[in-house]
Amino acid sequence: MTAPIRKLAAPCGTWTSPISAQVVAAGASPLSQVMLDGADVYWLAGRASEAGRTTLLRQRGDQTRELAPAPFNVRSRVHEYGGGACAVARGTVWFSHFADNRIYRIDGDGAPQPMSAGGDLRYADFVPDAARARLVGVREDHSAGAAYPANTICAIGFDGSETVLVDGNDFYAAPRLSPDGRRLAWLCWDHPRMPWQGTELWLADVADDGTLVNGRLVAGGADESIVQPEWSPAGVLHFVSDRTGWWNLYRFDAGVVAPLCPREAEFGGPHWTFGVSMYGFRSELEIVCTCIEEGVSKLARLSTADGTLQPLDTPYQEIRELRVAGDTVALLAGAPTIALELARIDLGTGLRTVLARSIEQLPDTGYLSVPQSIRYPSANGRHAYAFYYPPSNADYEPVADEKPPLMVIGHGGPTGMATSTLKLATQFWTSRGIAVLDVNYGGSTGFGRAYRDALAGQWGVVDVEDCVAGARWLADQGLVDRERLLIRGGSAGGLTTLCALAFHDVFKAGASYYGVSDLAGLDADSHKFESHYNEYLIAPKAQADAVYRQRSPINHTDKLKRPMIFFQGLDDKVVPPPQSEVMVNALRARGVPVAYITLEGEGHGFRKADSIVRTLEAELYFYLRVFGIPIPQALAPVEIENLPA
Incomplete structure (x- = not known):
């Protein structure tokens, strides 16, 4: 009988792990926009080793072929978040190239050929209208010199001509042609709403000359969010609506909207990017x-x-x-x-x-932490949800009586959702002896509209309370070290991080990845899609000034007493560098330990392999220094101001 392998007892945070920062960077190839064309499967894949370029792949039979080789970068910039950058029909592909915003066409295995103007015109969510030799899609026009671009639904001819089909609303999405090509459905909404607050579903007939006639409102409004309109094979319009408080499936037939499966469950998600499909x-x-x-x-x-x-x-x-x-x-x-x-x-x-x-090569399962889905009490009688990852390493265990540090993660959005899918970036920490709590705070999707709306007017409060409550709950259960609680987050999660450190004395250190620190500045710098988002998250503009001052960490730097590290892409247009720089300067001036890492050529979210390696290793070094944990020699030092040697 084989004796069990004895693990080595070592301080949490010092465990040797095969999940290095290089493995995290090399292993993560973002996959998106899956498409079917007959028996062929198409999809987009990110290439971190190629400066984050996104390429187009096709599986035909047993063969995989790259259709958009370098330098092509298959991404759309509409709404800044993009998505819906590609369409396929009968072996022909159309895609948006990030560098010049032009639509390119690929016939069969041929080389990409430019089709549209590009430049100040951006395109997304386009569908082929073969009978009229054109695409129908969303166009964003930045050429007028106005404060914000004009969004429309546009026909882009295969000959390069363009015709606006629908305009007048602030935003459009999901133009969908009926199987016979005689009707077009689409979504639209206006400021100050975000699409998960209220959208409208419209339907029009397509005239012989390709213009739209007899447009009529089918469903939706200021308080109903509709996503993913689709046509059945027989030409019946279907869609997902949250009119009951849950994103459920409906159909529109003979002028009547009818539910298909009323259920306290979500059959759709928030429209952050174009082209997402959750049913077929x-x-x-x-x-x-x-x-x-x-x-x-x-x-x-x-x-x-x-x-x-x-x-x-x-x-x-x-x-x-x-x-x-x-x-x-x-x-x-x-x-x-x-x-x-x-x-x-x-x-x-x-x-x-x-x-x-x-991730092509996964670590041995002995180094993987399997999360526990937990529900725990939070402030004001609420409950919150999270995934708890205990430390796991096939070779190590904590020393006697040691409880692990805990890293609390607040997801971005903030209208988003943490999931339990394996992420090497999470396992990087757990395999080194640091527990992780990935929080679905109030405001997250996947739990119905009431839970999502818990953040209405409460951003920087409810999300923070749920992160704080989760850390305390795990400490009360004896699972983690109360004196080594960390918090990190990116973008909206960065605001959660900064507010948690400014307004609560629970976490001992934190990391902000392109985090929001100044709500007023965020409004001033924001792109069109999110320019009124804070009216939902914080307060209407008439009341915003006072609430912004109260909530913005940038106005409360005197309350920040814990060490922090900041990471910022210098090309970030969503949360520009000044949002981080002002915070760093304030902590530096007050003598609080602080580190600041900037990344050239990175925007909102880091795509380059060397950026991923640099930030992960710098963050680990920072925590080890702060907690006095021995630092491996291989880990490059990071300059931490105001921290004694």
């Missing part, structure tokens, strides 16, 4: 869809006749996107021990084939 038609009688309950996704088949929902057995707990064509389902999905991957499922046989993985 196997036939007129069956929809294959994602159903999210308490933040966990399930694949299911839905009968359009009687609303019966039947789960489909898969290993996944997050389904980020799916497409359906007959018996074929292609999806992007993951689970606690499965990094995001592209899989094809044959509904007839049940066979699942993995076509691409975001």
